[in-house]
Amino acid sequence: MRTVSLRGRVTLTAALVSGIVLVLVALSVHALFGLVVNRSENTVLTDRAQLARELAQNGVTPEDLVAHVDTRSVRVRLVLADGRTFGSLDHRIAEDTTTKTRLIRLSGSGEIDGSRLTLQIDTPLLARVQSRLGLLLTAATTSAIAIISLALWFGIRHALGPLDAMTRLARDIAHGHLGRRLEPSRTDTELGRTAAAFDEMLDALEGALRDTAAAEARSRASEQQIRAFVGDAAHELRTPITGVRSLAEAVLQQPTDTDPEDRQRMLLLLVRETHRAGRLVDDLLDLARIDAGLQLRRAPVDLRALAAAQLDSMRMLHPDTEFHLIGDPVTVSADPERVTQILTNLLTNACQAMRDHGSVSIDVRAALDRSSSSTVEVTISDTGPGIPAEARERIFDRLVRLDSARDTRPDGSGLGLAIARGLARAHGGDLACIAPEPRGAQGAVFRLTLPA
Numbered sequence: 001m002r003t004v005s006l007r008g009r010v011t012l013t014a015a016l017v018s019g020i021v022l023v024l025v026a027l028s029v030h031a032l033f034g035l036v037v038n039r040s041e042n043t044v045l046t047d048r049a050q051l052a053r054e055l056a057q058n059g060v061t062p063e064d065l066v067a068h069v070d071t072r073s074v075r076v077r078l079v080l081a082d083g084r085t086f087g088s089l090d091h092r093i094a095e096d097t098t099t100k101t102r103l104i105r106l107s108g109s110g111e112i113d114g115s116r117l118t119l120q121i122d123t124p125l126l127a128r129v130q131s132r133l134g135l136l137l138t139a140a141t142t143s144a145i146a147i148i149s150l151a152l153w154f155g156i157r158h159a160l161g162p163l164d165a166m167t168r169l170a171r172d173i174a175h176g177h178l179g180r181r182l183e184p185s186r187t188d189t190e191l192g193r194t195a196a197a198f199d200e201m202l203d204a205l206e207g208a209l210r211d212t213a214a215a216e217a218r219s220r221a222s223e224q225q226i227r228a229f230v231g232d233a234a235h236e237l238r239t240p241i242t243g244v245r246s247l248a249e250a251v252l253q254q255p256t257d258t259d260p261e262d263r264q265r266m267l268l269l270l271v272r273e274t275h276r277a278g279r280l281v282d283d284l285l286d287l288a289r290i291d292a293g294l295q296l297r298r299a300p301v302d303l304r305a306l307a308a309a310q311l312d313s314m315r316m317l318h319p320d321t322e323f324h325l326i327g328d329p330v331t332v333s334a335d336p337e338r339v340t341q342i343l344t345n346l347l348t349n350a351c352q353a354m355r356d357h358g359s360v361s362i363d364v365r366a367a368l369d370r371s372s373s374s375t376v377e378v379t380i381s382d383t384g385p386g387i388p389a390e391a392r393e394r395i396f397d398r399l400v401r402l403d404s405a406r407d408t409r410p411d412g413s414g415l416g417l418a419i420a421r422g423l424a425r426a427h428g429g430d431l432a433c434i435a436p437e438p439r440g441a442q443g444a445v446f447r448l449t450l451p452a
Contacts, residue, residue: 010156015149022144026137033133041121045102048074048119056108056115062086065112069119077118080111089120162191166198178206240277244270283415287398290422296335303378303450304329304364306336310343311362318351327364330376332450338423339450342431345416346380346446353384353444366452374452375429381436381445392433396421424448 048069055065062078066086070076077089101120106112162182169180181202184195247270254263304327311323343362350360363379387395398418417431424431429450436445 011149011152014152015145018148019141019145022141026141029137030130030134033130037130041100044074045100045119045121048076049102049104049117052076052104052106052117052119056106056112059108059110060112062111062115065117069117073121075120077120078112079116079118081114082111087118089118162195166195169198173202178209240273240280243273244277247273280415283419286419287415287422290419290426294338294423294426296338296426298333298335300331301334301336301339302329302331303339303376306339307343307362307364307378310340310347313344314347314351314360320357321351321354322359324359324361325364326361328366330364330366330452332376332452334427334450338427342420342423342448343378343380345420346448349416350380350382350384350444354382358383358443367449376450376452378448378450379445380448381443383443386436386442387433387444389435392435395433396431424450427451 048071052065052069055068060068062080062084063086066076066078070087075089076087078086080086101118104117104119106115106117166182169182172180181199182195183199184192186192187196247266251263251266251270254266304325308325311325314321315323347360354360360380360382363377363381365377365379367375367377396417398415421431427450429448431446431448434445434447436443
């Protein structure tokens with residue numbers, strides 16, 4: 001891209017165009033002046049010839065005829081029949097073919113009858129006038145071109161002010177002064193459209209910068225979370241693996257005469273630690289699948305019937321806990337195994353929080369979300385100690401366990417609720433811990449929302 005001065009280019013172009021136009025106008029004026037002069041000469045000669053004929057018909061004397069016809073612009077030469085001459089025109093000039101002359105014969109009474117009258121325009125005078133006109137046009141054209149060039153040079157600087165404003169704004173933004181805009185008053189002009197496009201470009205660039213900064217912040221936060229998660233997962237895995245290793249070494253080092261009951265008890269502990277490590281690995285795999293985009297096997301699912309089946313299983317595992325189911329049959333398109341996994345996690349947490357002494361209720365209802373879309377809400381509430389308001393969102397973080405949970409479930413990994421929320425969101429819904437109703441009531445309340 002050539003970066004020649006726009007001011008100089010516009011000035012030069014406008015000056016050239018103006019100069020060409022002025023020169024053409026001057027030449028046209030000069031040519032028209034010559035045409036008008038030529039026509040005027042013919043008219044004057046015709047008028048003077050007509051006047052001379054009329055005077056000759058009236059019988060004036062040669063002296064009077066010459067006096068009336070000979071003027072400053074027209075000179076005459078009158079030659080009578082007897083050879084006498086009158087007038088200011090020399091015979092040599094009268095015979096010059098390069099000058100505009102007219103020869104007529106006069107008829108009348110007295111001395112003028114049969115005489116010859118030569119009329120000639122004062123060509124040198126007209127030539128001087130035309131020459132002066134040419135000089136005047138040349139001087140006027142040159143002066144006009146000079147004045148136009150100077151006016152353009154200084155006027156275009158003001159006309160290009162909006163471009164200078166764009167340049168200053170671009171430099172300010174390049175130095176970090178974001179948020180400024182040109183804000184054109186009109187967008188139906190060339191500069192207005194350019195300024196509007198410039199502002200749109202700045203909006204897009206600043207939006208991209210904000211998105212990039214937000215993405216970098218999220219990336220850093222995600223990286224920190226991944227590091228913390230890997231560290232916590234390694235710590236959680238180390239406990240059962242250490243237990244497995246210790247128990248295995250103890251079993252191997254036992255003497256041959258060891259009591260079979262002790263050996264059996266150690267093997268049971270070894271199996272329990274192995275199951276604990278296996279559950280943690282399964283949970284980590286579930287989280288990895290959710291992060292990678294879980295593939296759901298959707299089918300029509302009656303949530304009330306699915307919740308009833310889960311309550312029947314929980315009644316056998318926790319006979320001292322009361323279970324209640326209310327609501328109407330509602331069918332949704334979901335993965336039944338994953339929804340069962342969510343309900344199992346929530347019901348197991350509720351029973352362990354109450355230590356098998358209390359009641360758990362499930363309420364299945366159709367509802368509308370904020371965008372007036374049909375949804376299904378499954379609310380699981382218990383009569384346990386509840387969850388503090390400040391921890392109702394934190395419990396869904398990975399590897400997070402409240403202090404009360406550590407007392408009731410020491411083998412828990414802190415991944416169950418994170419997996420349950422991930423599965424709910426994979427269905428297009430959500431899982432949240434809400435405040436119990438009425439206010440002041442005890443117990444935890446979880447609400448699973450799925451699109452109908």
